[in-house]
Amino acid sequence: MKRSRIIMIIGALLPLGLFIFPLWNITLEAPQYPIPLGMNIYINDFADANPHDIKNINIMNHYVGMKYIPDAIPEFKIFPAGILISSFIGLIIGFKLNFKWFLGWFILMITLSLAGMYDFYLWEHDYGHNLDPKAIMKFTNADGTVMGFQPPLFGTRDILNFKAHSYPRFGALFLALGMGLSFLSYFIGKKESRQRVAT
Amino acid sequence: MKNTSKIVAGLFSVAMLFTSCNNSDSSTKSNGALSSSAAEKVYVAPGEHDEFYAFISGGFSGQLAVYGLPSGRLFKVIPVFSVDAEKAYGFNEETKPMLNTSHGFIPWDDAHHPDISQTAGELDGRYVYINGNNTPRIAKIDLTTFETTEIIEIPNSAGNHSSSYVTENTEYVVAGTRFGVPVPQRDISIKEYKGNFKGALSFIKVDQEDGGMEIDFQILMPGFDYDKAHPGRGDSHGWFFFTTYNTEEAHTLLEVNASQNDKDFIAAVNWQKIAEYVKNGGGKKMPANYAHNVYDEHTHSATSTMKKEVLVVDPTEVPGAFYFLPTPKSPHGCDVDPSGEYIVGSGKLSADVTVHSFSKMIKAIEDKKFAGEAYGIPILDFEAIHAGSVKQAGLGPLHTEFDGKGYGYTTFFISSEVVKWKLGTWEVIDRKPTYYSVGHLMIPGGNSRKPFGKYALAMNKITKDRYLPTGPEVTQSAQLYDITGEKMELLLDFPTIGEPHYAAGIPADMIKGKSKKLYKLEDNKHPYAALSDADTKVVRDGNTVHIYMTMIRSHFSPDNIEGVKVGDKVYFHVTNLEQDYDVPHGVSIIGANTSELLIMPGQTETFAWEPKQVGVWPFYCTDFCSALHQEMQGYVRVSPKSSNIELSWSLGEDDEDEDEE
Ligand SMILES: [Cu+2]
Numbered sequence: 001m002k003r004s005r006i007i008m009i010i011g012a013l014l015p016l017g018l019f020i021f022p023l024w025n026i027t028l029e030a031p032q033y034p035i036p037l038g039m040n041i042y043i044n045d046f047a048d049a050n051p052h053d054i055k056n057i058n059i060m061n062h063y064v065g066m067k068y069i070p071d072a073i074p075e076f077k078i079f080p081a082g083i084l085i086s087s088f089i090g091l092i093i094g095f096k097l098n099f100k101w102f103l104g105w106f107i108l109m110i111t112l113s114l115a116g117m118y119d120f121y122l123w124e125h126d127y128g129h130n131l132d133p134k135a136i137m138k139f140t141n142a143d144g145t146v147m148g149f150q151p152p153l154f155g156t157r158d159i160l161n162f163k164a165h166s167y168p169r170f171g172a173l174f175l176a177l178g179m180g181l182s183f184l185s186y187f188i189g190k191k192e193s194r195q196r197v198a199t
Numbered sequence: 200m201k202n203t204s205k206i207v208a209g210l211f212s213v214a215m216l217f218t219s220c221n222n223s224d225s226s227t228k229s230n231g232a233l234s235s236s237a238a239e240k241v242y243v244a245p246g247e248h249d250e251f252y253a254f255i256s257g258g259f260s261g262q263l264a265v266y267g268l269p270s271g272r273l274f275k276v277i278p279v280f281s282v283d284a285e286k287a288y289g290f291n292e293e294t295k296p297m298l299n300t301s302h303g304f305i306p307w308d309d310a311h312h313p314d315i316s317q318t319a320g321e322l323d324g325r326y327v328y329i330n331g332n333n334t335p336r337i338a339k340i341d342l343t344t345f346e347t348t349e350i351i352e353i354p355n356s357a358g359n360h361s362s363s364y365v366t367e368n369t370e371y372v373v374a375g376t377r378f379g380v381p382v383p384q385r386d387i388s389i390k391e392y393k394g395n396f397k398g399a400l401s402f403i404k405v406d407q408e409d410g411g412m413e414i415d416f417q418i419l420m421p422g423f424d425y426d427k428a429h430p431g432r433g434d435s436h437g438w439f440f441f442t443t444y445n446t447e448e449a450h451t452l453l454e455v456n457a458s459q460n461d462k463d464f465i466a467a468v469n470w471q472k473i474a475e476y477v478k479n480g481g482g483k484k485m486p487a488n489y490a491h492n493v494y495d496e497h498t499h500s501a502t503s504t505m506k507k508e509v510l511v512v513d514p515t516e517v518p519g520a521f522y523f524l525p526t527p528k529s530p531h532g533c534d535v536d537p538s539g540e541y542i543v544g545s546g547k548l549s550a551d552v553t554v555h556s557f558s559k560m561i562k563a564i565e566d567k568k569f570a571g572e573a574y575g576i577p578i579l580d581f582e583a584i585h586a587g588s589v590k591q592a593g594l595g596p597l598h599t600e601f602d603g604k605g606y607g608y609t610t611f612f613i614s615s616e617v618v619k620w621k622l623g624t625w626e627v628i629d630r631k632p633t634y635y636s637v638g639h640l641m642i643p644g645g646n647s648r649k650p651f652g653k654y655a656l657a658m659n660k661i662t663k664d665r666y667l668p669t670g671p672e673v674t675q676s677a678q679l680y681d682i683t684g685e686k687m688e689l690l691l692d693f694p695t696i697g698e699p700h701y702a703a704g705i706p707a708d709m710i711k712g713k714s715k716k717l718y719k720l721e722d723n724k725h726p727y728a729a730l731s732d733a734d735t736k737v738v739r740d741g742n743t744v745h746i747y748m749t750m751i752r753s754h755f756s757p758d759n760i761e762g763v764k765v766g767d768k769v770y771f772h773v774t775n776l777e778q779d780y781d782v783p784h785g786v787s788i789i790g791a792n793t794s795e796l797l798i799m800p801g802q803t804e805t806f807a808w809e810p811k812q813v814g815v816w817p818f819y820c821t822d823f824c825s826a827l828h829q830e831m832q833g834y835v836r837v838s839p840k841s842s843n844i845e846l847s848w849s850l851g852e853d854d855e856d857e858d859e860e
Pocket of ligand 1: 752753783784785820821822823824825828831
């Protein structure tokens with residue numbers, strides 16, 4: 001089998017790592033939490049970084065009127081299906097189709113990932129801004145608007161007494177690596193086809 | 200090129216010069232007069248942890264205090280034999296059975312000698328055992344929760360003082376009696392003491408899985424006073440040594456009458472032999488009545504069971520298992536060095552510390568070097584077993600521990616000092632005063648095969664002017680000595696709770712990682728637990744009302760209860776739903792004739808309230824738990840006895856949408 005196909009097939013398989021490793025992590029640090037509170041986001045679950053962290057994040061957040069982090073969201077069904085289907089498509093492409101399709105799969109994955117990120121952003125925004133009007137503590141920004149508590153999409157941000165970190169985890173690495181390999185396989189495939197023409 | 204290398208070489212030698220300078224500098228520093236600063240040695244910076252735990256008994260406080268060394272900071276007072284209103288120990292329904300005895304509920308005892316469980320003669324940090332002296336009991340403290348989880352009463356015993364020492368693999372916890380008493384107890388003239396009263400030595404078998412206790416056998420020794428004890432180790436493993444006084448068997452004015460014999464005894468008991476004898480059907484069962492109280496971490500509740508029988512052994516029926524080692528002047532401490540060869544008897548009315556040799560003892564037994572017998576038990580010839588004495592070391596030796604480097608450290612009560620001496624040569628190396636009247640001392644692991652010989656902690660009975668005065672009653676104290684050098688150095692002096700009789704120390708790293716952070720809600724098997732808001736309810740059963748309540752930052756559920764009547768007995772069963780480290784909540788209500796509850800995350804506790812007056816009575820959280828702690832409160836409406844208001848309960852319901860008659 002040609003090198004480009006092998007790389008494409010590996011690339012198509014790597015996103016399956018998302019079923020084992022978390023995609024993202026949000027960690028909240030504060031002085032009275034010497035072991036920070038953390039939540040690992042899997043494609044099908046929100047999980048405690050340490051036992052009971054989500055429960056304790058909820059208890060903290062209810063003071064400012066944030067909703068409880070739900071046990072399940074529709075995305076937990078959509079994302080795994082999306083990953084399975086796109087890996088399957090990637091495999092078909094890797095085995096059967098011409099290298100130009102490799103680029104096609106790469107573009108598909110970029111699009112899906114961006115859509116996923118946007119969806120995550122929307123949820124985060126709602127989580128951080130759609131506050132209970134009967135919140136125990138209400139905070140306003142300097143300009144008088146109601147303060148939101150949206151964690152950053154990527155990076156670190158101070159939210160009241162907490163420092164919130166939001167960074168990709170192993171699962172995201174698998175996804176990125178898979179996409180990178182498909183992109184690479186496109187160029188290798190292109191080179192291989194040119195070589196064949198030349199000979 | 201050549202120039203550069205010359206410069207480099209030059210720089211290098213200059214650097215060498217500096218380093219060697221530095222070296223000589225630091226070496227003079229470590230030997231210099233300013234080398235040690237006591238303050239520096241005991242300073243543990245904010246947020247840092249101490250190197251050792253010290254479990255210091257509270258004596259007549261009935262409790263066990265947990266300190267850090269070298270800082271001397273107090274972390275926790277564990278209630279053991281005494282009720283503790285702060286923690287609801289002995290007040291809440293769950294822990295009342297812990298203090299049950301054959302004499303009924305007893306809210307107090309005198310807690311003396313903590314000892315940490317051992318494996319292969321070394322501290323294993325699983326449990327602390329401690330004796331209750333007055334109404335004889337032994338307690339077990341679990342070192343994952345730092346709570347008392349078991350108490351067993353000792354029958355046929357009185358003044359449970361030569362207790363509670365563990366054998367090399369924690370096969371047994373041993374409890375000896377200080378008072379001779381009639382066995383079984385009966386109506387008999389006190390004057391008939393001699394020959395009729397017995398001194399029971401109890402061997403409590405320890406469950407290797409959970410540290411649980413069960414009396415395997417009791418040896419009915421002659422009615423001397425068994426004062427202190429220690430197990431053998433190494434070659435002497437399998438033996439136990441008890442000091443005795445009042446071998447005169449006096450029953451009145453003991454201060455004179457029990458001090459007449461020039462020598463009392465150390466009783467050497469081969470417990471392995473007796474365990475074997477008992478296993479083969481030896482000994483006889485006698486009726487008894489004693490309580491065995493066990494706390495279950497999952498039901499968060501204790502149960503008390505009355506035991507009705509105990510196996511007793513007559514020492515004359517197990518030849519070769521009992522010997523008396525003559526030891527001068529009412530010995531108190533009975534301590535075995537880390538090798539197991541030396542048995543140190545501290546004759547408390549003497550100036551010398553007497554040391555017996557285990558190997559000589561075995562030889563003397565083989566050669567039948569006896570000096571007589573008492574009640575059928577051979578008395579060994581003093582000269583044949585005597586290893587040596589620390590001569591004129593001080594006045595009133597009490598107790599010895601070891602540093603594992605070949606030295607013993609003995610406290611002297613009368614001359615108020617700690618004396619360091621060398622095993623084998625018996626020479627005094629150093630002496631340091633204590634302030635004042637030291638009782639026992641403790642070196643972490645200092646009564647095991649593997650001492651951690653860095654610090655010695657002396658526990659003083661009297662402090663007089665040492666601290667700011669607090670009226671007629673002033674604190675007792677502990678004093679920390681650095682024992683790493685040839686000479687001891689007093690580092691720190693800190694107050695203790697109650698009377699510190701003895702302590703057990705252990706490197707913090709051996710246990711701190713195992714310390715529980717919370718109780719898991721899913722493991723909570725309390726029969727009245729409400730594990731979520733959905734489980735909360737109020738149930739009436741005649742005049743008894745059970746409230747299944749939850750607490751979480753920052754509310755109770757339910758927090759409004761109506762339908763309770765005067766004359767009801769109301770049980771608040773409160774579950775702390777938190778699953779976060781260090782978030783306890785407390786609760787109490789006006790007029791409750793009991794203590795608050797202090798409930799750890801995941802735990803359920805119960806207090807009873809018998810409202811005597813009509814009204815609306817508030818309850819609230821008693822532990823500052825959160826920013827909204829002051830809002831964590833509720834009301835119970837109490838109606839007249841004749842009222843027919845039905846029970847109702849709620850949380851967060853808005854006003855006046857319910858009607859009532
Ligand atoms: Cu509270």
